[in-house]
Amino acid sequence: MCGIVGYVGKRNATPLLINGLKRLEYRGYDSAGVAVRQADALVVRKSVGRLAVLEQKLAEHPVTGTLGVGHTRWATHGEPNEVNSHPHTDCTGRIAVVHNGIIENYQELRAELTAQGHKFRSQTDTEVIPHLIEAELAAGAPTPEEAIRRALRRAKGAYALGILFHDQPHTLYAARHGSPLIVGVGRDEHFIASDVPAIVDQVQRVIYLDDGEVVILRADGVSLSRLDGTAVEAKIQPVTIAAEAVEKAGFETFMLKEIHEQPRILRQLLARHGWQSGTVALPDFALGAPYFRKLNRVMIVACGSAYHTGMYGKLLLENVTSLAVETDLASEFRYRDPKIDPGTLIIAVSQSGETADTLASIRMAKSWGCKILAICNVPGSTVARESDAVFFTEAGPEIGVAATKSFTAQLMAFALLAFFIGRARGELAETQAQELLTDLQTIPDAIHYVLDRKDEIRTVADKHHDGPSSLYLGRRFNYPTALEGALKNKEISYQHAEGYAAGEMKHGPIALINEYLPVICICTRTRDEVYAKMISNIKEVEARHGRIIALATDGDATIAQLAEDILWVPPTRDEFSPMVNVVTLQLLAYYAAQARGTDIDKPRNLAKSVTVE
Ligand code: AGP
Secondary structure (H helix, E strand, O other): OEEEEEEEOOOHHHHHHHHHHHHHHHHHEEEEEEEEEOOOOEEEEEEOOHHHHHHHHHHOOOOOEEEEEEEEEEOOOOOOOOOOOOOOOOOOOEEEEEEEEEEHHHHHHHHHHHHHHOOOOOOOOOOOHHHHHHEEEEEEEOOOOHHHHHHHHHHHHHEEEEEOOOOOOEEEEEEEEEOOOOOEEOOOOEEEEOOOOOOOOOOEEEEEOOOOEEEEEEEEEEEEEEEOOOOEEEEEEEEEOOHHOOOOOOOOHHHHHHHHHHHHHHHHHHHHHHHOOEEEEEEEEOOHHHHHHHHEEEEEOOOOHHHHHHHHHHHHHHHHOOOEEEEEEEEHOOOOOOOOOOOOEEEEEEEOOOHHHHHHHHHHHHOOOOOEEEEEEEOOOOOHHHHEEEEEOOOOOOOOOOOHHHHHHHHHHHHHHHHHHHHHOOOOOOHHHHHHHHHHHHHHHHHHHHHHHOOOOOHHHHOOOOOEEEEEEOOOHHHHHHHHHHHHHHHHOOOOOEEEEEEHHOHHHHHHHHOOOOEEEOOOOOOOOOHHHHHHHHHHHOOOEEEEEEEEEOOOOHHHHHHOEEEEEEOOOHHHHHHHHHHHHHHHHHHHHHHHOOOOOOOOOOOOOOOOO
């Protein structure tokens, strides 16, 4: 979603804003803009499309100043055009605002302000903010800060804001409610940004803002307060990611780099959560064994790829505990009446920790008295901060829009968590847990094996990439893998792809099969009882002349006779096979996207962090 960067200090703001916006490109956007205070005026430059267009415009019409805000817009209200791009200004052009979020009561506010004589230019919800501030100043607000507070007390919805005033040459204002925003603390300079990667090359210390906070930034300091004016103490924290973590490190794309990082990340997680006192270690974990012993139900909520890992987590938790486990899409869960009591644990899964629906679900469940356990990748994110306990996946910044390393790290987190909970409840025997953990240790090498065979995967992708559609089939642990494989394919290659539980084929989708349809069948095995069922499902596809691409375990002669193409994986315990199989599907989607010439790291219409509903 929209990205924000702001600067106040002694250097020229413009290149710093562009540099920060480039580092936020991964969030997805369709237009961009900056406002910089030059001489006595706020100069605004905007453009549609990639940042390079804005850079070109700034090269032709430079703007220089030591105070500015920048924005990448992911359109919600109003099409992507220059007028709708941020920054937005008041009637006089003396107040400039960048915004991430949605002002839900903007129509009502806009009507009121229009009746007062304010002139609106865009179709956006954001534009009401500068006009509201302008109106509050005209109505007698004694300071810009107080005008902001009064304006924001009237705005409903979510916002992260950066605000400039033409007559405040040394002050940047910001506020947050429901959308992420951080402050970067430098020497004689301060930044605001939507997240840490935007400014990781500029500062080593940050402040994570809380909802309802307003912040005033000057070169020599920051002050925080709440909307009611009460002062808040700033908690300055060190930046924990390295600047190199947001570089491509020689790979052609971030996605390819992140796919290759997976064995290392999983190995790290396994090392950190090794065997200790008869169970897996969960260092610094805020929910202990006594809590899990009393638990009677688990509800997993997440969106997109994280939802797929939640489906996997359910299967694994059911396998090793007696808990009733349900997984739901956060966007659906928040509008259900799921009869949940405080005896239910909510597991919220989110790479970014900022997904609006996941956050809303957490807040709803908290109001019912439930404990929240987050599986999250971003320290300091809202999900992490609002949860009772966090299992950090420690995958490092994920820049490619398509989830890859965060996905396998979430699967691994679920495995370790399931063993911990199973042991805590006395439902998973120590010997069995140890055996499972031993098998889990083989996963990083198995992923290496897949990475080493990427040329074979590329050959298959090249052969099948140009069809209009493809179908992904799997069962049990690999049903979520099928859904994830299809999601990867559609989001980066734009080829329609559908993931399905193979046993459901006969109930409808089998009608799609003809001699042109690639059907990706996940049919790996060690001792899985659904293997035989999967073979029957593949035969049904074969009987209708579907083009079978099988994911199979090395040496499987049965599959070799059925499939047109085979992507081999090493033998892996069935429960953990999704961690390996999905890497094959990530690469399959990657090479299909490459063959189709898409922008792999920044696929059209998508945002990395979905901070609006
Ligand atoms: C997956 O490739 C997508 N980027 C998307 O489905 C993502 O998983 C979803 O938006 C959830 O994001 P989160 O993990 O940051 O909450």
